[in-house]
Amino acid sequence: MKDKVTAALLAFFLGSIGVHRFYLGQTGIGFLCLIFCWTLIPALIAFIDFIIFLTMSQQSFDLKYNRAYLPNQVAHPYGSIVPVPQKDKIAEIERLHNLRERGILTDAEFEEAKKRLL
Known part of the structure; x- marks a missing residue:
């Protein structure tokens, strides 16, 4: 089961290369972040993801990323x-x-x- 805080920390520290997307099971977006990491656009998106993960309720996070569990x-x-x-x-x-x-x-x-x- 994926953890909201772990996803937020991965987005903040390693989000520019898409590690948080791989963690959440979104490998396609993770590879796009990895390919375009030199543009710094994935870093900006990862920072936005970091804020979203921290402000998102646990129930909403589970609904979106932990449905299988x-x-x-x-x-x-x-x-x-x-x-x-x-x-x-x-x-x-x-x-x-x-x-x-x-x-x-x-x-x-x-x-x-x-x-x-x-």
């Missing part, structure tokens, strides 16, 4: 993570199905949320 929890569109009781799983799957039918969720997002519920 959050079993039996459904991520809602407004950023909150709500544990789903066993008896409400069917109702939650129906709600997700309605969101998919309206085009708010993609098929992949629906299947991922359904797997987390079951």
